[in-house]
Amino acid sequence: MALTKNKKVLEFVQESAELGQPDNIVWIDGSAEQIKSLKEQAVKSGELIKLNENLLPDCYLHRTKVNDVARVEDRTFICTKNKEDAGPINYWMDPREAYELCSEIARGSMKGRTMYVIPYSMGVVGSPFAKIGIEVTDSIYVVLNMNIMTRVGVKCLKALGKDGDFIKGFHAKCNVDADNRYIMHFPEDNTIISVNSAYGGNVLLGKKCFALRIASYLGKNEGWMAEHMLILGVKFPDGTKKYVAAAFPSACGKTNLAMLIPPKHYKEKGYEIECVGDDIAWIRVGEDGRLWAVNPENGFFGVAPGTNEHSNYNALQATKRGTIFTNVALNTDDMTVWWEGLSKDLPEHCIDWTGKPWNKDKFDKKDKSTCAAHPNSRFTAPAVNCPCVSPEFDSKKGVPLSAIIFGGRRASTTPLVYEARDWNHGVFIGSAMSSETTAAAAGAVGVLRHDPMAMKPFTGYHMGDYFAHWIEMGKKVKNPPKIFNVNWFRTDKDGNFMWPGFGDNMRVLEWILKRCENQADAEETAIGYVPKAEDIDLTGLDYEIKEGKAFGIDDLKEILTVDKAKWAAEAEEIEGYYNNTVKDRIPGELWHCLATLKENCKGAKPEKAAPTTEASAEASKPAKKPAAKKTSSTAKKTSAAKKNS
Ligand code: OXD
Numbered sequence: 001m002a003l004t005k006n007k008k009v010l011e012f013v014q015e016s017a018e019l020g021q022p023d024n025i026v027w028i029d030g031s032a033e034q035i036k037s038l039k040e041q042a043v044k045s046g047e048l049i050k051l052n053e054n055l056l057p058d059c060y061l062h063r064t065k066v067n068d069v070a071r072v073e074d075r076t077f078i079c080t081k082n083k084e085d086a087g088p089i090n091y092w093m094d095p096r097e098a099y100e101l102c103s104e105i106a107r108g109s110m111k112g113r114t115m116y117v118i119p120y121s122m123g124v125v126g127s128p129f130a131k132i133g134i135e136v137t138d139s140i141y142v143v144l145n146m147n148i149m150t151r152v153g154v155k156c157l158k159a160l161g162k163d164g165d166f167i168k169g170f171h172a173k174c175n176v177d178a179d180n181r182y183i184m185h186f187p188e189d190n191t192i193i194s195v196n197s198a199y200g201g202n203v204l205l206g207k208k209c210f211a212l213r214i215a216s217y218l219g220k221n222e223g224w225m226a227e228h229m230l231i232l233g234v235k236f237p238d239g240t241k242k243y244v245a246a247a248f249p250s251a252c253g254k255t256n257l258a259m260l261i262p263p264k265h266y267k268e269k270g271y272e273i274e275c276v277g278d279d280i281a282w283i284r285v286g287e288d289g290r291l292w293a294v295n296p297e298n299g300f301f302g303v304a305p306g307t308n309e310h311s312n313y314n315a316l317q318a319t320k321r322g323t324i325f326t327n328v329a330l331n332t333d334d335m336t337v338w339w340e341g342l343s344k345d346l347p348e349h350c351i352d353w354t355g356k357p358w359n360k361d362k363f364d365k366k367d368k369s370t371c372a373a374h375p376n377s378r379f380t381a382p383a384v385n386c387p388c389v390s391p392e393f394d395s396k397k398g399v400p401l402s403a404i405i406f407g408g409r410r411a412s413t414t415p416l417v418y419e420a421r422d423w424n425h426g427v428f429i430g431s432a433m434s435s436e437t438t439a440a441a442a443g444a445v446g447v448l449r450h451d452p453m454a455m456k457p458f459t460g461y462h463m464g465d466y467f468a469h470w471i472e473m474g475k476k477v478k479n480p481p482k483i484f485n486v487n488w489f490r491t492d493k494d495g496n497f498m499w500p501g502f503g504d505n506m507r508v509l510e511w512i513l514k515r516c517e518n519q520a521d522a523e524e525t526a527i528g529y530v531p532k533a534e535d536i537d538l539t540g541l542d543y544e545i546k547e548g549k550a551f552g553i554d555d556l557k558e559i560l561t562v563d564k565a566k567w568a569a570e571a572e573e574i575e576g577y578y579n580n581t582v583k584d585r586i587p588g589e590l591w592h593c594l595a596t597l598k599e600n601c602k603g604a605k606p607e608k609a610a611p612t613t614e615a616s617a618e619a620s621k622p623a624k625k626p627a628a629k630k631t632s633s634t635a636k637k638t639s640a641a642k643k644n645s
């Protein structure tokens with residue numbers, strides 16, 4: 001029975017049902033009984049496998065089809081009336097064509113199935129930040145995940161009232177046919193359509209589709225920002241708290257930083273980290289002239305491999321109850337889960353992520369095809385489970401930001417940390433970010449590509465306009481946060497990571513927050529302010545870069561160096577990216593910052609820049625015909641080692 005009198009909702013549900021032609025329609029009210037019964041149904045149908053109730057209460061395992069394990073960027077479209085408004089980086093389709101195509105694919109695809117209607121809120125219901133969505137789907141897995149990742153049920157319909165507007169989301173898994181998979185966004189219609197996938201990032205429509213792609217478009221028009229950022233609070237020994245938001249590309253350690261456990265020396269002094277969010281931040285200008293941020297999600301859709309007691313104790317704890325695991329391995333001895341990096345001991349009896357028995361003796365660390373868990377296997381865990389979840393997690397007004405941090409995986413060039421000279425320079429740094437690709441998206445892994453503000457796959461409009469929106473936001477904030485860039489991934493000449501990462505990133509956070517309070521010194525360099533090595537506290541640091549080579553102050557100095565020759569090349573690379581990839585609508589302020597960078601590196605002979613996919617594509621023009629309507633980048637493998645620090 002319909003749970004609302006809102007005509008627009010009723011119409012949307014009716015139209016969706018006419019298209020999908022399901023046997024039944026079930027409205028999700030958000031009650032514990034309904035969720036329990038859906039879990040029972042999913043176990044019965046084999047969609048979920050119940051895990052050991054004593055060791056992992058209320059936890060389940062789900063396996064996707066092997067062709068459906070990650071976001072599919074080349075099948076993700078922004079469907080604006082004018083192609084130019086989607087910009088040259090997004091894949092674009094004419095909205096009429098996109099609606100028709102999806103209707104054809106989805107027509108009748110829910111026959112014999114149930115269509116679930118999920119009313120959900122991104123953000124705490126009743127918060128001025130919050131926005132409501134309605135997702136219809138023929139997947140129980142989607143319902144159960146949305147129930148963890150968002151606030152779901154009758155309360156959302158109440159907040160919507162009789163004629164409130166909402167974001168429409170239509171998901172039909174169809175036959176999970178990769179060749180007919182489309183993730184379509186219609187920012188001008190507040191609509192999302194996803195067909196032929198059942199992988200989280202493509203089908204939990206509240207997450208990337210709404211909270212980033214559609215929300216970034218809404219934010220541009222309404223004067224706020226939707227960003228691919230974690231939010232964390234640092235609690236100081238005197239009890240004061242400062243908040244930081246940080247943008248890193250997918251699977252580059254946002255969850256780990258958001259839940260960091262400070263080194264012993266800091267813990268003893270009384271430092272703590274509180275997690276407000278690990279993936280998405282909605283940011284507004286507060287009445288006090290500062291930027292305030294909320295996490296619109298209610299759970300964590302985290303990457304499992306590499307997560308363990310030491311790398312992220314808090315995330316692991318968060319998965320101990322009420323969690324849905326996707327594409328991890330099943331330890332059949334005790335019906336628990338396993339993934340590479342969870343423990344040193346490999347399970348004796350185990351089913352891999354594809355559902356086949358796994359032989360630990362054939363496991364070869366270097367060969368991903370021998371892994372028991374998929375490299376992009378995930379846990380969907382309720383945020384309340386996280387031992388370090390912030391008391392502000394459910395705050396309706398959010399938290400004020402002292403700093404914004406950008407970062408990516410860069411084996412060289414980018415120092416451990418540096419600070420922008422001002423807001424516009426910070427925007428320039430974000431716009432120029434590049435990082436090695438990871439398994440979070442389908443395609444080659446370890447390839448350097450531009451990923452401005454970690455938003456390349458998630459900006460719902462023209463990237464040049466997005467940069468301009470950042471510049472405009474800077475004009476609106478009287479007390480803007482300071483902007484920094486970090487790189488935990490610099491390697492030595494043998495490819496070993498030089499910085500320990502994980503909990504030791506606290507040492508860098510401390511310097512950042514001291515800078516925000518004008519309590520730490522810095523060196524002005526060609527690229528911005530870089531710490532004096534002595535100002536980063538290394539007390540108690542115990543890290544071997546390689547066997548027998550302990551990390552010391554000289555190594556710190558090395559990863560803080562700014563090599564002008566490398567930056568001269570980087571500046572040329574950025575210029576090429578602006579001119580050839582973003583192409584137009586880039587605000588003058590950013591060209592100005594680029595000119596300053598070039599000027600600062602003048603005299604240095606540019607060393608060969610690290611090849612990015614964009615630069616390789618430019619160099620090898622004319623590119624081969626793209627699969628979709630925009631050229632996709634040509635990928636080149638590198639041998640760079642990876643970790644999520
Ligand atoms: C994610 C991603 O799942 O960025 O958060 O892919």
Ligand code: MN
Nearest residue numbers: 228250251279
């Ligand atoms: Mn993400």
